[in-house]
Amino acid sequence: MTSSSTPYDFIVIGCGPAGATIATQLSRKGYSVLVFEKAKFPRLHEGESLLPFCYPILKDLGVLDEMKKKYVRKPGARFSNYDGKSSATWFFKSVIHDDSHLSFNVDRASFDHILMKNAVKNGVTVMEETKVAAVDTSRPGELVEVQTMDVAGERETWQAKFLIDASGQETFMAKRAGAKNDFEDMDRIAWIGHWKGGRYMNGVEVGLINIIRMSAGKKGWFAIQPVGKDLLSLTMIVDRKYMRQQKKLLTDAGEEDWQHAFYVKEIADCAQLHEMLEHAYMIRRFAVISDYSYYSDIAYGDNYLLVGDSFKFLDPIFSTGVYLGMKSAELYAEALDVKFREGREAGDKKMAQALETIQGAYGLVEKFINIYYDPTSMNLAEVNPGAESGYKGYEKAYSLLHYLLAGDFFANYEKYSEFLDIIKDPARYKKWKSLIADKIQAAAVPSVTPEEVFGAIEADQ
Ligand SMILES: Cc1cc2nc3c(=O)[nH]c(=O)nc-3n(C[C@H](O)[C@H](O)[C@H](O)COP(=O)(O)OP(=O)(O)OC[C@H]3O[C@@H](n4cnc5c(N)ncnc54)[C@H](O)[C@@H]3O)c2cc1C
Known part of the structure; x- marks a missing residue:
């Protein structure tokens, strides 16, 4: 030594x-x-999806220009239910009016x-x-x-x-x-795979991360996002208990590579993903991350x-x-x-x-x-975040969710925490939804073009 x-x-x-x-x-x-x-x-x-609130830090570090030439921009997030019948798109542009509304998928x-x-x-x-x-x-x-x-x-x-x-x-x-220490009730496990040849749709064609909520028993979700002009990253998160049941079923049935069979089966069962990945292939074996929360x-x-x-x-x-x-x-x-x-x-x-x-x-x-996983609480796929015209009158009350999704956690966490207490309580949430959220459903969402999102990338990954 x-x-x-x-x-x-x-x-x-x-x-x-x-x-x-x-x-x-x-x-x-x-x-x-x-x-x-x-x-x-x-x-x-x-960890490929960055929040707009990273932007000032990246700018201060001096890495923004290089990132703009390399990465797909991320204008917001789309949340949908498993069957695809309800979905809502949250564009950061609704509350962030400078260049940082276009975050990054890195x-x-x-x-x-x-x-x-x-x-x-x-x-x-x-x-x-x-x-x-x-x-x-x-x-x-x-x-x-x-x-x-x-x-x-x-x-x-x-x-x-x-x-x-x-x-x-x-x-x-x-x-x-x-x-x-582990967080109670966050005992989940993640699968991450990268796919070429997928169909860019459901907002992915304009850089949105697409989050699909699974049925209640699985306590999980998929996130699919573009990390290149022809490269999709697909994360699957499921409850560990559900994963263990599936592992047993698959291994009892003689499946040698149960992890692969499980990931592929869950994707095939989800109609939205099936459509996006029907002709796609994974560029390498997925990663499984089990050390969770x-x-x-x-x-x-x-x-x-x-x-x-x-x-x-x-x-x-x-x-x-x-x-x-x-x-x-x-x-x-x-x-x-x-x-x-x-x-x-x-x-x-x-x-x-x-x-x-x-x-x-x-x-x-x-x-x-915890609100996301609570089936009695707000479902982000069912609260429609309109923008511009209809949005204006309710901006203060409604923009809190946009700001939260963009990353405003540090400066005003007490204020947001009080707001989440309202959302968490089913009765108060119902009132908030009828008074605020439902009023702005018809409003137009801000537009983002594929050119803004993919146009500056010099070479694909
Ligand atoms: C499934 C999944 C999806 C995620 N998606 C997102 C997302 O979309 N967006 C997002 O913002 N975050 C996401 N995250 C979280 C994100 O990955 C992490 O929060 C982030 O990487 C943390 O950064 P860090 O610098 O703390 O740690 P890391 O990025 O993990 O860096 C730690 C570094 O320490 C090194 N190291 C470890 N031990 C030693 C040692 N003994 N000696 C020397 N070096 C060592 C490691 O090699 C590593 O390079 C996700 C996480 C998971 C599990």
Whole structure:
């Protein structure tokens, strides 16, 4: 084992969106930052649908221009019921009047690579194929020790003033501290496949992510979105109990590859998807992600913090993970700067404020997710979000849902939380729907053209 001599200000575990964002922001503020990333980028990753509220962060990082040339734009989301008879399209343009209403459907392999290269451009040292194997944060006021292992099995010890765990679902610190907990009633499992030769319809032809709610027993949904001019990403989320029943049925029937049979059968059973994927083929085997929704009891200490999925992961129904991670990273970078410049007292205050806002945002998203799965509550496929003319009179009351879908979780989470309490209560929801939502059904939706969505892509994935 060797030891590195120069201590860094910050060591970051993981170079996903949360790690790359906090590393870049801290380096720009003049700190020395070393990131360890166990993978070699570009590497595959789930989480391809970005929210418009990511836009200012991406702009500030300086990666927007490159993204515009690479990725399909995402103007909103379409929610529909399984039979396709009810559907509602939520265009961000209804409430966001600048360019950021066109968000992005990204290929995560290249997106995360862009963020990593941008971090390096901003002075961050990134060591790929280097896994953090152990850390010692047990001596507040002294340097943190980090032990790494490279692909050749070579171990090395590094030191820093502060450690940032952005290790994603590996939940490096939470696991080791025994602080990782599952969310009750979010025990689901995800299948993700990429398809060529699919039919672009149901709003996919203008970049919409299409979310199809499954029947109640499956407690799940499909999300299909264009990630290229001829590349569809299809995620299937189901309740683990349902998945186990199906696994048993399929294996009892002699099916050798039950995971494949299950994914394909569920798609074939859904008329909307069947039509879209009838002549399509998967470009590689789907991924199955079973480490689902969880949270950590620890958030930060004197010399460490957890950010992004390493801190908390919520069901991805509203495509919230990347934004929650990047925005948390931004807030923590500001707080850490105060801690380093102004000392412990001011720093602790700022860290506590950042955490309160982050917890507020995650809490709001959790509430919104629970409403989606509650069959007695609002069904987004059945609330018709009109726009322009009819929309105007009810804008304040109605736009809250648009803003929530766009990612407005941090600044006003208390206000939105009160609104969700209304939506959650069946009687109050009924009243809200008849007074507000039903009044604007006839209004026209804002138009978006395929040219706006696909036109700037220089080369397809
Ligand atoms: C099925 C599914 C669909 C999703 N869809 C969306 C979506 O549409 N939109 C959205 O915004 N979010 C989505 N998400 C969530 C999104 O993927 C995550 O929230 C996001 O990637 C979190 O970013 P992160 O930087 O915290 O972690 P990650 O992106 O996971 O990055 C963590 C990095 O740490 C590295 N690492 C881990 N351990 C170590 C170690 N010991 N040493 C060194 N490096 C290490 C990993 O290799 C990885 O590169 C989805 C998630 C799932 C499961």
